[in-house]
Amino acid sequence: MPDICYRCGRPFVQGDSRYEIKVVMKSGFDGYLPDYQSQDFVSEFEKLERIEASSERAERDVYYEIELVLCYRCRRELEDILGGFKKFEEVQKKVH
Numbered sequence: 001m002p003d004i005c006y007r008c009g010r011p012f013v014q015g016d017s018r019y020e021i022k023v024v025m026k027s028g029f030d031g032y033l034p035d036y037q038s039q040d041f042v043s044e045f046e047k048l049e050r051i052e053a054s055s056e057r058a059e060r061d062v063y064y065e066i067e068l069v070l071c072y073r074c075r076r077e078l079e080d081i082l083g084g085f086k087k088f089e090e091v092q093k094k095v096h
């Protein structure tokens with residue numbers, strides 16, 4: 001267990017509340033693969049460069065997991081951020 005808050009770096013002292021946070025984001029694949037060969041937008045070399053540059057990002061896009069420990073204040077801020085994620089239907093109600 002870390003002895004400082006992952007986000008703000010505040011050291012935990014005996015008796016402090018600390019919160020273990022685990023975030024997992026997994027890609028939901030629908031089975032459809034676009035036909036890139038029919039698209040004439042870049043050379044093969046450029047395609048390879050893009051693939052290499054984005055491979056790490058692509059891995060994270062498929063599966064991303066992070067575990068961290070936060071202090072109470074940072075945990076509350078994270079909770080507020082997550083609470084700020086409005087469902088599509090809620091956003092639509094505000095617009096109309």
Ligand SMILES: [Zn+2]
Pocket residue numbers: 005006007008009010070071072073074075
């Ligand atoms: Zn903190």
